[in-house]
Amino acid sequence: MGPKSLMGVDIGGTGIKGAPVDLGAGELAEARRRIPTPHPATPDAVAATVAEVVGHFDVGGRIGCTFPAVIQHGVALTAANVDKSWKGSDARTVLEQATGRPVTLLNDADAAGMAEMEFGAGRGRTGLVAMVTLGTGIGTALFVDGVLVPNTELGHIEIKGRDAETWASEKVREDKGLKWKKWAKRVSRYLQTLEALVNPELIIIGGGVSKKSDKYFEYIDVRAELVAAQLRNEAGIVGAAVAASKEA
Numbered sequence: 001m002g003p004k005s006l007m008g009v010d011i012g013g014t015g016i017k018g019a020p021v022d023l024g025a026g027e028l029a030e031a032r033r034r035i036p037t038p039h040p041a042t043p044d045a046v047a048a049t050v051a052e053v054v055g056h057f058d059v060g061g062r063i064g065c066t067f068p069a070v071i072q073h074g075v076a077l078t079a080a081n082v083d084k085s086w087k088g089s090d091a092r093t094v095l096e097q098a099t100g101r102p103v104t105l106l107n108d109a110d111a112a113g114m115a116e117m118e119f120g121a122g123r124g125r126t127g128l129v130a131m132v133t134l135g136t137g138i139g140t141a142l143f144v145d146g147v148l149v150p151n152t153e154l155g156h157i158e159i160k161g162r163d164a165e166t167w168a169s170e171k172v173r174e175d176k177g178l179k180w181k182k183w184a185k186r187v188s189r190y191l192q193t194l195e196a197l198v199n200p201e202l203i204i205i206g207g208g209v210s211k212k213s214d215k216y217f218e219y220i221d222v223r224a225e226l227v228a229a230q231l232r233n234e235a236g237i238v239g240a241a242v243a244a245s246k247e248a
């Protein structure tokens, strides 16, 4: 049996959030600590902030950490919405050196999806499940009978000749002041395209906007069952700790 609680950290464009996670309950064991993301958000500056967040808690062991990019063997391969200096960097080693602890590093949407599959809207679900996070960008996580297919990056599929996340993300809704209905039609078109490619049975919508599903779900027309994520803002932190527990 693994440890009962582990540190989860969620690295985002605006904030770096972390807390010890109760792995039995799938909940934060203590109130989370959030520090604004430093600017420029270079690997060294971000790693120092992660160390500060982690240092706030008295929980040892492996740290699970999310990052909004493709992560393979601890290396960040992309940098769509983050400082370009991350691309090709050995991010996991930078984080391990700053914290002095072993780190499990994974894509942010993959982490949120893992949390939902273990403790939230995807619990016990088989077949193909797609988690779609609507935030600054669009993140995706695919699960086949509960097993993650990592780094799918389906938020970048092309719609009307453009990268979907630059047209249908939550940031676009906010920046352009789009009405819920107008934005929801874009999300609907995006999800239909995703559906035509991978045919999920269940689509879980995550990101901050998941808690406002009553404002836009009615305009979304997809074949799959559509549900809002249940872990809300904490999915990244919880999922990071879940991923770390599998390596601890």
Ligand code: BGC
Pocket (backbone or CB within 6 Å): 067, 068, 069, 070, 078, 080, 081, 107, 108, 109, 110, 133, 135, 136, 137, 138, 139, 140, 153, 155, 165
């Ligand atoms: C990135 C993904 C990330 C998503 C959500 C996209 O721009 O390419 O790796 O999961 O944003 O943060």
